[in-house]
Amino acid sequence: MSKTIIGSQEWVSLPELEIPTIKVRVDSGAKTSALHAVNIQPFQRNNETWVTFDVYPIQHNGKKVIHCEAVVIDKRVIKSSTGNRENRYIIKTTLNINDTTWDIEVSLTNRDSMGYRMLLGREAMMGRLIVDPESSFIFGDLSDEDVNKRYKANVQNQGGLKIGLLASNPNLYSNRRIIEAGERMGHEVEFFNIRQCYMKLDAETPEIHYRGGKILNDLDAIIPRIRPSMTYYGCSLARHFESIHIACLNKAEAIRQSRDKLFSLQLLLKNGVSIPTTGFANSPLDTNDLIKMVGGSPLIIKLLEGTQGKGVVLAETKKAAESVINAFKSLNAYILVQEFIKEANGKDIRCFVIDGKVVAAMQREAPPGEFRANMHLGGTASLIKLTSAEKKIAVKATKAMGLDVAGVDIIRSSKGPLLLEVNSSPGLEGIETATDIDIAGLMIKSIEKKLNWKAKK
Template identity: 75%
Template sequence: MLDKVIVGSEEWCSFPALGIPTIKARVDSGAKTSALHATNIVPFEKNGENWVKFDINPIQNNIKAVIHCEALLIDKRVVKSSSGYRELRYVIRTVLEIGGSEWDVELTLTNRDSMGFRMLLGREAMSGRILVDPEQKYLLGHPTKEKIKEYYYSEDTAKKGLRIGLLASNPELYSNKRIIEAGEMRGHEMHFLNLKYCYMKLDATAPEIHYRGGRVLNDFDAVIPRIRPSMTYYGCALTRQFEALKVFSLNSSAAISQSRDKLFSLQLLLNNGVDIPTTGFANSPLDTNDLIKMVGGSPLIVKLLEGTQGKGVVLAETKKAAESVINAFKSLNANILVQEFIKEANGKDLRLFVVDGKVVAAMQREALPGEFRANIHLGGTASVVKVTAEEKRIAIKAAKAMNLKVAGVDIIRSSKGPLLLEVNSSPGLEGIEGATQKDIAGEMIKAIEKNFKWK
């Protein structure tokens, strides 16, 4: 008993092997496992073994102090939180130092931003080593403020970050939350700006953008537009206003506008040497028969020009069905594209994520059994895929042709080679980050840093 470390309900400890010199822990004998705050968790292989890398902000409510860690992965385990939520976590083993004693402990990695402590010390890690006096706190003392500053603050972390606005509609979407998190992790001041709450003053000498309540938004360094299709017109107008105020936009208003015009974007891509499935466009129903022949006959795809991704798309399996669908749309004065159906793709397509002229991740998407796919992605499963040099070249060329710094480029593999389906100016992050375990949101923030001159 005399050899055991006596601690209070809260103590400072360290993890020397992870490069964490001091971190405040909640000592909880009611919890079985120990948990360490971690973000950007990415498994990888090193010398034939499974490892995991992650970032940690060791000081609560301080996003500028960041430590990049690596550790051998020993397990993946389902852990039930105090709120009853079950989560699959990565498990590592590392050295804990507390009160002058050291021993190996197992830690689960999880985001503890909503918790009061970056570290939870559970009873498995304490067994045979620690005695807890729950009425006391910090029996082992506090590190001085000077020591914390020495550990976690350098010229780089002290550098003033950028003030970045995320122009979008829903703050709860995975993509939007990840971008905010990634920007804060890199020391920037991030603000979610709801498009519907923004309004603008057009003036030759004093243009302004206001937010609901009268707040002026002229003092941003950069904005990240993530505009849903139904808000394209207004969202691009707002982005243009920010550009008029000399605010850097990750994707420009002009690039977003042209990417949302399906016909114009396809013409632009073809003019830049990017192959697409054979596509037809006509104004009059009298040209329907020739339009069908033009794309190789049935089966074929009919796409509404005003439709969003996955909507307004019909597979016509016979010539008669194609005529009926085309003429029905034409009777409603709807503009449509008619496109050849790539049968050999077998319900699969590729999504390549391009950031600042580089493919940073790629996945393959496959339809669920029995699900209809019309040369587009409608759902199903996602998995990591090795893309060819030609597919990377097409994706980069397409993003460049559209003048997009961030783009989701959809490609289908055909007997003629890879064909481009669509370029998305506001691609989602959840599927591709989940499939590839890559920090794509972080790459987007890096693209802003690269293209911005520090004030």
Template identity: 75%
Template sequence: MFDKVIVGSEEWCSFPGLGIPAIKARVDSGAKTSALHAININPFLKDGESWVKFDINPIQNNTKTIIHCEAPLIDKRIVKSSSGYREKRYVIKANLQVGDTMWEVEVTLTNRDSMGFRMLLGREAMSGRLLVDPEQKYLLGQPTTEKLKEYYSTNDEPKKGLRIGLLASNPELYSNRRIMEAGELRGHEMHFLNLKYCYMKLDAETPEIHYRGGRVLNDFDAIIPRIRPSMTFYGCALTRHFEALKVYSLNSAAAISQSRDKLFSLQLLLNSGIDIPTTGFANSPLDTNDLIKMVGGSPLIVKLLEGTQGKGVVLAETKKAAESVINAFKSLNANILVQEFIKEANGKDIRCFVIDGKVVASIQREALPGEFRANIHLGGTASVIKATPEEKRIAIKATKAMGLKVAGVDIIRSSKGPLLLEVNSSPGLEGIEGATNKDIAGEMILAIEKNFKI
């Protein structure tokens, strides 16, 4: 027992291997695990092993001082905070120094902006090494203000690159990781902004966007919205607020909103002279027979207006099946589209990736044998294909009709010529980058740079 170091309820410590020379910790024997403040948390592979990189503001209420860290990733765990909030966190191992003693500890990474300390030292890390005197503080000393300035001095170099926020939900998603990497490779300061952690202050004089813990996000140059369908309403509201703060958005909130409205988007496309599969829409189930006849009879496709990326899509192979499906949806007061089935497409479609008015890549997607396809892509294989001039023209025209800068445009080849199926405002990158070996994420960053004439 007498070999243990006595510490107070608050102590200064350091993580030499992470490049953190001083950080104030709350010593809490009531907490099982230790936690370190971290933002912009991104997993990556290094020599075939899982690592994670993250940024830390080591001094409370100081967001200008940033340390860029990376460490081997050892685990992901669900951790329950003192407020009862359950969160999946990345876990790393790092050497912790407290006074003259240094040992390896496990630390979870989380945003601690709302907490009073950037570091929480839990009992697992203290076991066998420390004793806590809760009435005391800084028994092992604390750095002076001058020492902290020396530790975290900056060279006041002129700003290089842009401050770009990726507004999304899942930092582990391939597309999001690639965009973060592409921005960093081009010298920009990239921040992953989880939609759920953002909130807004609506005020005529001082409108603001805050991040969990109260960090103000008004100082971004640009944002890249990648909003999952279930978060469309809130994600577009946040994007509009960024736009009101004069932050450039790669895709505007208005463009995202109308591209997510199936019926409205089809009407916009038709008004622009773009052909689509014949589609019907009705509110009353009394007109089911004429609705089926309108799109050429069975087989036909029934799509929920609220459905996305293949969800809420039914292939009705017979007239009787079509009547049953349509009436079932209508009985639930669900809005649906009825669309002709393009049999000759044979389970294939073309995805054209459009950035800033140019088709930068295109692939053909084909369903696996026996897989259900209903004029949409549900999976399968992807291969490089050269889109025809007409298909490129349609893709570019459709993207402009939606008001989007970046879009994945899905086209199906029919006996009537190419028909447009859907315009996706948050297209995935994995399939198209994997098939074409093109740096699509880098092209997205270039589109932002053009707006700033970098």
């Protein structure tokens, strides 16, 4: 057999591990090839030892990850280039270089500190390859765009879902985490700016277009994360996606009614969910009775259109309450007046609910001098153990709104847990940081469940 000349670094693929391309350092001084692998876990299958492991095949890229499994053929002590000795699992897999494929042995190890995710040793090259140390990428170098195309094609070949993230800012932590989680789990996730989407309403060929005329009708699902100022248009888009049978993680109608503070409270009460005593009126002449209705001062005054703690005032005296209420009403602003739960002591609980189950919870404490509605100004968050009553009220509220995913805010009172608000686009940063739970991944799993999707083995 004639031998093939290769350079000191090349792009190869590992077909059995479904790694479409990976840059290798060719090292004839190393006996055994090595592959960067993390989360290595052995298990038994048909009386054989196997391992599952994750490969991040592109250096300095935490988004692209391939979940792998392979039978273990050996476990050896291997000395690294730095002189460290490590007991490694050895697997056998296929290597493809320049359209030629053969089996090689590979050791699994964490190569994060190395410049290459894979090292090609002399055992894999014997009888087939000759190294020209002065050359690199004899079979062609790949640009970042080429690498991305190969991985996108690989996702599609694996039957990954095409998911659209419908939002306004691609740089927000929550949006970045959702994209990262989706890609990590084998799907193609693309960000679409709500403002740059537009609709074709037609009985025969309804369509949703994106800037430049790109048609989005081939998406499998969308995740709408609609900022309050874009509620009307964002819900209109989500409704159109639904009409062309694209799955939505939170439907338009559920988002719309959760954004209507008064209607959402009425809906919650109708479904037996307890809330702080709340008043609503439209005449300044009713101010005194309105204050008395909720137990007097101190009390909380909320702008009906306010969001995330904005437009929320704690009135500590009756006189302060009258001034604020009348000031808001002079602006023709609708308001809610709500009893102040003193025993909450500036704290509330954020529950994250997905598919009718509380998957995470944290306690938030307002900054000094503020109160619980002003958590957007800072404050602290910590783990908390929920009572069964608190879990029940969070799930019940989410179901009442018809939401698949929700952030549910509750407070503890002498009357038991009371619901404050249900958020249809809850942020992920605080709850993921406080609980160390992969909320973004659970959201992607919810879509998989909705579409009965299973990863190709």
